[in-house]
Amino acid sequence: MFALIDCNNFYASCERVFNPNLQGKPVAILSNNDGCVISMSDEAKKLQLPFGAPIFKWEQFCKANNIIVLSSNYPLYGDMSARVMSILSDFSPDIEVYSIDESFLELKGFENYNLTEYPTSMRSRVLKWTGIPTCVGIAPTKALTKVANKIARSNLKQSKGICIIDSDEKRIKALKWTKIGNVWGIGSRLKKRLQEKGCETAYDFTQLSSDWVLKNFSIVEWRLHKDLQGISKIPLGEVSSKKMIATTRSFEYTYTDIDNIKERISTFTASCAQKLRVQKSSCHMLIVQLSSDRYQKDLEQYSASKTVVFSYPTDSTLTISNAAIEAVKTIFKSGIKYKRAGVIVTGLVPNDNFQLNLFSSENPKHKPLMAAIDKLNSKFKSDKIKLGNQDLKRTWKMRQDRLSPKFTTNIHQIITVNATK
Known part of the structure; x- marks a missing residue:
């Protein structure tokens, strides 16, 4: 048997854990740069606020219906997800974290367990320890657990968040x-x-x-x-290792100067290179993308990309960043208001098994340098060490005008409880 545990309205539920005033109220969570609605509470769904709704078009609707709109707080959601998954791993050693808010468990050797009480214990423990409500579907196969979970979620009062297909x-x-x-x-x-x-x-x-x-x-x-x-x-x-790694982001504002764009591209490249090293891979190819704001129809539209092929596989932030900056210079067009950029590394090969080039190779100093940078950044839990052309204060420049505090990941924003006699 398999079990699928899915967190209900996960982003909105995370916000409610630390702000109980949101309980019972319609809540909507926005995407990067406060763009579109990507998650909402059941109360907001009943008001027929559509998923993917651009907030600039639905702002008045939200105000008229008292929908509380918040920016995505990814550090908070990621930390809460890790806590939920850690709890679920106690219920079975065979677990697949399928997404930020759902996991599959394989229930081997559970023939003598009460399959009604077991999912109840799962839901109760996750709710008690994290405050996140969940639904559980249990069935003989993974595909059927998805069906069971939808049934459990469709009528919470009757199902009590559990559906078992046995x-x-x-x-x-x-x-x-x-x-x-x-x-x-x-x-x-x-x-x-x-x-x-x-x-x-x-x-x-x-x-x-x-x-x-x-x-x-x-x-x-x-x-x-x-x-x-x-x-x-x-x-x-x-x-499994990814076959390509991409970092694409919308800017918080439109940029017309190449310096800001080069800084963003350098930051995106650093992220891709770091992910390469995590999965012990190197890339043969780099793709840099740049585009204007497609929603501003009155402005000149422009989109371009540049592919760079390396003569040897690399995972060095220095090598990839330098190539990305040169690529940006070739596709940048003055007079355009740019809104989005992206970096993709592909042609991935394992670091311990790739074809060497007789005439060119990676600078041998890069490997120990990258290892030292990764170690320091891991130790201090943030990107303290950056390239000189990166913004030293922020990793992603995103518009987040409605952001809640990072209650669990920033000691200066930890929740304060006022106790009275």
């Missing part, structure tokens, strides 16, 4: 309730193709021939098909 009768009933477009792993294109085949529910999908699914789709869809039939074909995911 019989074929319950499986069929759950699949008939689930629309084909709501099935885990089925996107809009696959949904359209399945609907053309007459599949309107997840149950309809399971009635297709396995041979036909494998012939007309990929092994991924075949595994999903089997999983929904109750035959486990999707194991817990293993941590």
Whole structure:
């Protein structure tokens, strides 16, 4: 059996833990640079505030409906997520952290456990120790736990946040309730193709021939098909190295000068290089992107990218940053108001197994230098050591006009409790 534990309205729930005045009130959380709505409480959903709504268009709607709008507080959410996942790891040694707010547990050897009491204990402990409400779905396969979790979340009063699919009768009933477009792993294109085949529910999908699914789709869809039939074909995911690493951000303001843009590109590059070293990889290729504000239709629009191929694989911030700055110089166009930039490193190879170049190689001083920088930054829990062309005060320059305090990650912003007799 598998269990899927999902935190309810995670970002909004994190804010409520440290600000109880938000309980029962509509809350919306914004994306980077206070752009669009990416999370909201159930109260905000009932007011039909759409996901992805640009806040500059919906500001008046939020004010009229008393929706409390907050900037994303990623340090807080990341820390709370780590606490939740740590608690869940006590319930099973086999855990897959699927996203910031959900995890799969494989329940091996739990045949003698009460599968009603166990998820209740999970929910109670997470709520008591962190203040975060959750829902739990339990089923024989990962795909079915997704279905079970949606059912648990759809009617909290009746389900009490728990749904267990432990019989074929319950499986069929759950699949008939689930629309084909709501099935885990089925996107809009696959949904359209399945609907053309007459599949309107997840149950309809399971009635297709396995041979036909494998012939007309990929092994991924075949595994999903089997999983929904109750035959486990999707194991817990293993941590694997990424094939590319990207850091793309919108600026807090539009920039017209190349100096600010070079500083941002350098910071993005440092982030990519550090991630390369974490997974013990080096890159052969660098892509630098630059674009104007596509929402400002009255301004001249411009978008460009530059690809740099290294003669040898590298994970050095110095080497990659220098190449990125030179790339920016070639694609920068004066007179444009730039709003977004990005750095992508690809062509990744493991540091302990790659082809050497006879005529060129990495400066041997870079490896120990990068190791020393990473060690210091890790020790002090922040990017204290930076390149000279980076902003020394901030990592990401984002507009966060509605940001709550970093209650758990900044000692100067720790919550204050006033006690009276």
